Amino acid sequence: MSPITVLLVDDHPVVRAGLRAVLEASGRVRVAAEASSGAQAQEALAAPAPDGAGFDLVVMDIQMPDGDGIATTAAIRTADGPPVLILTTFETDRLVIDAISAGAAGYILKDAPADELIAAVERAAAGGRAMSATVTERLARRLSNPAVALSRRELEILEAAATGESNREIAASLFISQATVKTHLVHVFDKLGAATRTEAVAKARELGLID
Missing domain, CATH: 3.40.50.2300 (Response regulator)
Structure with a gap:
């Protein structure tokens, strides 16, 4: 062969x-x-x-x-x-x-x-x-725990937030509105059981969702 x-x-x-x-x-x-x-x-x-x-x-x-x-x-x-x-x-x-x-x-x-x-x-x-x-x-x-199965857009926004970008900066870089960014972050917080960006980023890193 x-x-x-x-x-x-x-x-x-x-x-x-x-x-x-x-x-x-x-x-x-x-x-x-x-x-x-x-x-x-x-x-x-x-x-x-x-x-x-x-x-x-x-x-x-x-x-x-x-x-x-x-x-x-x-x-x-x-x-x-x-x-x-x-x-x-x-x-x-x-x-x-x-x-x-x-x-x-x-x-x-x-x-x-x-x-x-x-x-x-x-x-x-x-x-x-x-x-x-x-x-x-x-x-x-990820499939067995859909509560923390973030969408690609949610992951993009969370990764941007992890670098310190503001909602305005994230919206501009992804060509979406600030309201859309806020909505996605609310969903991220709910899925991760987080109350703040810092907590959400920390939990996402613990789960290996982001670097």
Whole structure:
């Protein structure tokens, strides 16, 4: 069986070298090309494949310069590109949900064991879903406790509040009214059992909803 051909996308050369070594040591995966940004990843996919066979999978970091991994994933999937497996150190609810909504085939953490990573690559390349155990647990906990299942908009507003932005600033950055911001915050307070922004932010961090 031919090895799975992968486009490896990460902005840290040392990380890419380590991941390449882990992936190729299995004998079942070949890193056919590398990219250090979202833009480079899209250029690599648009160019003729190095061996003419194309890529079976894109292994994608999230936080990179020149196009974040989630936005790049959405662009790749919209263009009918290969499946994308997110490989990152971040595991907040919002990032997981945004990645899956963007069309990612899976979400794996960089501290996953080598065999888990290889298995995830194989599942994603075959068209399946591949999730780290901790990410699966997080999603299951979120679904089993809807009282703290904040919407993406609520998470956006709470994350902005956590940086100290005022309602006016949040409204301006999200292109919504201040009244809408206040309404979302009321819902957030109710779901988290919080009385203030500070308390809501602290509880959300304890639950892993935001960084």
